[in-house]
Amino acid sequence: MDRQAAQSGRVQSDGTHEGFLRHANFRWLKIATMISLLAIVSYLIIDVQPRHNGGSWYGYTLGSIGVLMILWLSLLGIRKRRMSRGHWSLKAWTSAHAYLGLSLIVIGTLHTGFQLGWNVHTLAYVLMMIVILSGIWGISVYATVPKIMSANRDQTTEAQMLASLRSIDRQLHDAAQPLDQNHAELVRGSLDQDPFGGGIIRRMTNRYPACQTIAAHEKIMLFTESAPRTRDDPLEKVASLLGRKRAILARTRKHLQLKAMLEIWLHFHVPLTFALIAALIAHIVSVFFYW
Amino acid sequence: MNFLVRQISRTSDGREIIRAYPHDVREIIVGREASCEIHLTDLAVEMRHARLTLQANGKLEIAALAGLGFEVDGRYTSQAIIDPAGGAEMRFGGHLLVISEEDSVVVITVERIEVLSDSTKERDEIGLFTLRGVLPSRRIMAWTLSVIVLLALLVLPIYTFYNYQNSEKRPAAFHADSLWSSGSLSSPHAGLGMNCQSCHTEAFVAVRDSSCVSCHDDAHEHADPKRLKLAKAPLDWDGKISRKIADSFNRPEGRCVECHNEHEGAGPMEDTKQQFCSSCHTDMNKRLTDTKIANAGDFGTAHPQFKPTVITANGSPPKRERISLDQKPVENSGLKFPHNLHLSQTNGVARMAGRLGKPFDFGEALECKDCHVKTPDGVGFKPIDMEQNCSQCHNLGLEKIGNTVRTLRHGDPKMVVADLRAFYRSGGPYSVRTQQSMEGRRRPGDYARSQPYYAYFGSVNYSRADSAIRAVFSKGGACYDCHTVIAPPAGSDNWQVQKVYQTSRYMTKGWFDHDAHDTETCSSCHAAKQSGSASELLLPGIKTCRTCHGGEASNADVPSSCAMCHSFHADEGAPWVPKYNMARKRDLSKTGVENGKAP
Numbered sequence: 011m012d013r014q015a016a017q018s019g020r021v022q023s024d025g026t027h028e029g030f031l032r033h034a035n036f037r038w039l040k041i042a043t044m045i046s047l048l049a050i051v052s053y054l055i056i057d058v059q060p061r062h063n064g065g066s067w068y069g070y071t072l073g074s075i076g077v078l079m080i081l082w083l084s085l086l087g088i089r090k091r092r093m094s095r096g097h098w099s100l101k102a103w104t105s106a107h108a109y110l111g112l113s114l115i116v117i118g119t120l121h122t123g124f125q126l127g128w129n130v131h132t133l134a135y136v137l138m139m140i141v142i143l144s145g146i147w148g149i150s151v152y153a154t155v156p157k158i159m160s161a162n163r164d165q166t167t168e169a170q171m172l173a174s175l176r177s178i179d180r181q182l183h184d185a186a187q188p189l190d191q192n193h194a195e196l197v198r199g200s201l202d203q204d205p206f207g208g209g210i211i212r213r214m215t216n217r218y219p220a221c222q223t224i225a226a227h228e229k230i231m232l233f234t235e236s237a238p239r240t241r242d243d244p245l246e247k248v249a250s251l252l253g254r255k256r257a258i259l260a261r262t263r264k265h266l267q268l269k270a271m272l273e274i275w276l277h278f279h280v281p282l283t284f285a286l287i288a289a290l291i292a293h294i295v296s297v298f299f300y301w
Numbered sequence: 302m303n304f305l306v307r308q309i310s311r312t313s314d315g316r317e318i319i320r321a322y323p324h325d326v327r328e329i330i331v332g333r334e335a336s337c338e339i340h341l342t343d344l345a346v347e348m349r350h351a352r353l354t355l356q357a358n359g360k361l362e363i364a365a366l367a368g369l370g371f372e373v374d375g376r377y378t379s380q381a382i383i384d385p386a387g388g389a390e391m392r393f394g395g396h397l398l399v400i401s402e403e404d405s406v407v408v409i410t411v412e413r414i415e416v417l418s419d420s421t422k423e424r425d426e427i428g429l430f431t432l433r434g435v436l437p438s439r440r441i442m443a444w445t446l447s448v449i450v451l452l453a454l455l456v457l458p459i460y461t462f463y464n465y466q467n468s469e470k471r472p473a474a475f476h477a478d479s480l481w482s483s484g485s486l487s488s489p490h491a492g493l494g495m496n497c498q499s500c501h502t503e504a505f506v507a508v509r510d511s512s513c514v515s516c517h518d519d520a521h522e523h524a525d526p527k528r529l530k531l532a533k534a535p536l537d538w539d540g541k542i543s544r545k546i547a548d549s550f551n552r553p554e555g556r557c558v559e560c561h562n563e564h565e566g567a568g569p570m571e572d573t574k575q576q577f578c579s580s581c582h583t584d585m586n587k588r589l590t591d592t593k594i595a596n597a598g599d600f601g602t603a604h605p606q607f608k609p610t611v612i613t614a615n616g617s618p619p620k621r622e623r624i625s626l627d628q629k630p631v632e633n634s635g636l637k638f639p640h641n642l643h644l645s646q647t648n649g650v651a652r653m654a655g656r657l658g659k660p661f662d663f664g665e666a667l668e669c670k671d672c673h674v675k676t677p678d679g680v681g682f683k684p685i686d687m688e689q690n691c692s693q694c695h696n697l698g699l700e701k702i703g704n705t706v707r708t709l710r711h712g713d714p715k716m717v718v719a720d721l722r723a724f725y726r727s728g729g730p731y732s733v734r735t736q737q738s739m740e741g742r743r744r745p746g747d748y749a750r751s752q753p754y755y756a757y758f759g760s761v762n763y764s765r766a767d768s769a770i771r772a773v774f775s776k777g778g779a780c781y782d783c784h785t786v787i788a789p790p791a792g793s794d795n796w797q798v799q800k801v802y803q804t805s806r807y808m809t810k811g812w813f814d815h816d817a818h819d820t821e822t823c824s825s826c827h828a829a830k831q832s833g834s835a836s837e838l839l840l841p842g843i844k845t846c847r848t849c850h851g852g853e854a855s856n857a858d859v860p861s862s863c864a865m866c867h868s869f870h871a872d873e874g875a876p877w878v879p880k881y882n883m884a885r886k887r888d889l890s891k892t893g894v895e896n897g898k899a900p
Contacts, residue, residue: 059574060562067543130454130480168430179418191347198344201418210435273432281442288447292454296481301507
C-alpha cells in the first residue's frame with residue numbers, strides 16, 4: 011500500500027512537472043506584480059519637489075531597493091551551481107529571479123524619474139534594461155527552441171551526428187579514389203573543410219555560403235545528371251554520398267544554430283550584469299562624491 | 302632489387318603496421334591508381350602523379366606526369382634529381398615519402414601524415430556544440446566590460462577631480478567627471494561649464510553655501526535666523542526620518558541648494574517651488590504669534606488681500622500706511638483729478654483733445670497713455686508732470702508778446718503773485734482782444750463755453766492785481782481746480798498750494814510688472830473711467846488678479862508660485878526681483894520657451 015502510494019506519488023510528480031515560470035502557482039509573478047504596483051502607486055501619490063528624480067528621498071529609496079535586488083538577482087549565477095530542494099529550490103530561486111527581474115523595470119525606471127542623459131547614471135539604467143531584456147529573450151528561447159530542436163534532432167544524439175559525418179567522409183574518401191583529378195579535388199574540398207567554421211554569424215544565421223560540400227555536390231550532379239546512368243559509375247556513388255553528407259550537415263548546422271540561440275543570450279546577460287554592477291558602483295560613488 | 306617501398310599505416314589504437322613491397326624495376330610510378338607501384342589513396346594525388354627513375358649513376362629522377370607537382374625537402378617542383386644515399390623527403394598530397402638507401406637499394410618509406418578529412422580530426426566534440434569556439438568566454442567579456450566601465454566612469458573622473466580641485470578654471474576640453482553630471486546646469490550657471498570643482502569643492506561633502514556665496518556675495522538672509530527657525534513648521538514623522546538620514550549623510554539643513562535645484566536642465570533656473578514658502582507661511586502666525594505678516598499658502602486660495610502703501614495724511618513728508626484694499630483706502634495726494642472727466646469720449650475734454658490732435662499725439666478723446674508714460678524698463682509709470690502731461694490744455698498763459706506766450710510759473714505761488722503784480726503795474730488790465738489772441742487755449746468744462754482760455758478765469762476784468770491774485774487761487778481759478786489751496790490770513794499775500802505727492806510703487810512687498818501684462822488693457826484692471834476723484838485708489842484687488850493667476854498647482858491660465866511676485870532674499874526696497882530676471886522671463890515667454898505657459 012505504502013509502496014503503491016509512493017509509486018503513485020512519484021508518477022504524479024512526474025506527470026505534473028511545472029516549469030520555473032509556473033512555480034508554486036505563479037507565486038513570484040504575484041509578488042513581483044504587487045511590488046511593481048506598489049512602486050507605481052507610491053510614485054503617483056508621493057509629491058516630490060520640485061519633481062521626481064533619483065536624488066529625492068523617494069528616489070534614494072527606490073534606488074536602494076533596486077541595487078539590492080540587482081545584487082540578489084546576480085547571485086543566481088552562484089546559486090545555480092549548488093543544487094538543493096524545497097522552498098528555496100533552484101526552481102523557486104529561478105522563478106523569483108525572472109519575476110523580480112521584471113519588476114526591476116518598474117523600480118529602475120521610476121528611480122530615474124524619467125530624467126535620462128549621457129551620463130553614468132543613465133548608463134547604469136540602460137545596462138540594467140539590456141540585461142533584463144536579454145533575460146526576457148532567454149526565457150522566450152527556452153520556451154520555444156527546445157521543441158524545434160527536438161524535432162530537428164529526430165532521435166539522433168550529438169555524438170551520432172558527428173559519427174555519421176565521419177562515416178560518410180570515410181566512404182567519400184574511398185569512393186572518390188577512382189575519380190579524375192578535377193572531381194577528386196571537389197571531394198577533397200568537401201573533406202578538408204571544417205563544415206561548422208566561420209564564426210558566430212554563420213552559426214546564428216545557419217548560412218554557410220562557402221560550403222564546399224554543397225558546391226561539390228552541385229557541380230558533380232551536373233555531370234551525373236547529363237551522363238547515362240550506369241550501375242557502378244564511381245561519380246554516381248560520390249554524388250549520392252555528397253547528397254547524404256549535405257543532409258547530415260543541414261541537420262547538424264540547424265542543431266548548432268538552435269543550441270547557439272539557447273546560449274547566446276547568456277553572453278549578453280552575464281557579462282552585461284557585471285558591467286551593470288561596475289556601472290552601479292560608479293553611479294553610487296559618483297553621487298556621494300559630488301554630493 | 303632496385304626499390305623497396307615500405308608502407309606504414311596505423312591501427313585505431315595507434316600501433317604501426319609496416320608492409321614492405323620490393324620492386325625490381327628501374328622506374329616506378331606514384332599515383333592514386335591501384336596499379337601504381339606506390340599507390341596513395343589520396344585525393345590530392347593524381348591517378349598517375351609522378352615517375353621515379355633510377356639513373357645509371359645511382360641518382361633518382363622524379364618527374365611529374367600530370368598537372369600537379371610535388372614537394373622535395375619542402376620545395377614545390379615538378380621535376381627533381383636526388384641522391385638516394387643523401388636521403389630526401391618528398392610530399393605528395395597528404396603523404397610523406399622518405400627516400401634513403403640501404404645496401405644499394407632505394408628505400409621509400411610511405412606514410413600518410415594528414416588526416417583523411419576534417420571530420421576525422423581530433424576535436425572537442427562538446428565544445429563544438431557550444432559557443433566556446435566562436436565567442437570569447439563570458440568570464441573574459443564580464444571582466445573586460447567591468448574594467449572598462451570602472452576605468453572610464455570611476456577612476457578617470459576621480460582623477461580629473463583631484464587634478465583640478467584647486468584650480469579656478471579648467472582648460473576647455475572634455476573632462477571625465479562631466480560624465481557624472483545628472484543634467485545640464487541652468488543658464489545663469491552655464492558659464493561654470495565643466496568646472497565641477499566650483500561647487501563640488503570637496504569629495505564626499507555635500508555642496509555648501511560657501512560655494513554659492515563665493516559669487517553671490519550679496520545674497521541676503523530671508524529674516525532673522527532665530528525667527529526663521531521659530532517660523533518653521535515642526536517636522537512630521539517622515540520629515541524627521543529624512544532629516545535624521547540627511548544628518549547622518551552629512552547634509553546640513555537650510556542650504557541654498559535645498560531651494561535652488563541645479564542640474565535640472567538648461568534654460569532659466571526654475572522658480573523655487575511654492576512648497577518651500579508655504580511650509581512656513583501657510584500658518585505662520587501660530588508659531589510666530591507676534592508676526593505682522595499675514596498667512597499665505599497659495600495665491601489662488603490662501604493669500605490675503607493686497608495692502609498697498611497709500612498716503613493717508615499730507616505733510617512733508619506725507620504719512621504713508623499699508624491698508625488693505627478691502628478697507629477701501631483713500632489716498633491724499635494733494636491733487637484734484639477726476640479721471641472720468643478726462644476719459645470721457647464726448648465731453649469738452651474729448652473735443653479739446655480731438656482739436657489739439659496730432660502735435661500732442663491725441664486721438665478723438667484722451668486715453669491713459671496721453672498722460673501716463675511708461676518708465677524705460679516698462680515696469681511702472683513716470684510721475685505725472687504738469688508741464689509734460691497737463692499744460693497742453695491747462696496752460697498758464699498770461700499774455701502774448703510777439704509769438705511768445707508768457708506764463709505763470711507752475712509750482713511757485715510766490716512767483717505767481719509777483720508776476721501778476723508786475724503785470725498789472727506795467728499795463729494791465731488784460732483786454733478781451735488779448736484774450737482772443739490766445740488762440741486754441743480753451744479751458745474745458747461747461748462754463749468755459751465760447752470763452753477764451755486764459756490764466757485767470759471768469760468774465761470779469763480785474764482792475765486791481767489783488768483781485769486777480771485772489772481769483773487765481775480761488776474756486777474757478779487756475780490753481781484751485783487742480784490743487785488744494787491754503788489761503789493766507791486776511792491782508793497777506795502768502796497763498797500756498799499743498800504739495801503733491803505721487804506714489805511710484807503701491808505694492809512694496811510684492812513685485813508687479815506692467816510690461817508683463819501688456820496683453821491686457823488698462824481698464825481691464827483699473828476702473829479709471831468710473832472714478833470721479835483723485836483720492837480713489839484705482840488699484841485692482843486680488844480678485845481681479847485671480848481671474849488669470851492661480852496657485853502653482855492650479856488650473857488657472859497662469860499658475861503662479863510665490864516666487865513670481867515675491868523674493869526670498871529680502872533686499873532693501875523694491876524691486877524685489879531683479880529686473881533682468883523679469884525681462885528675461887518676458888523674452889522667454891514671448892518666444893514660447895517657458896514651458897508653454899501663458900505670459
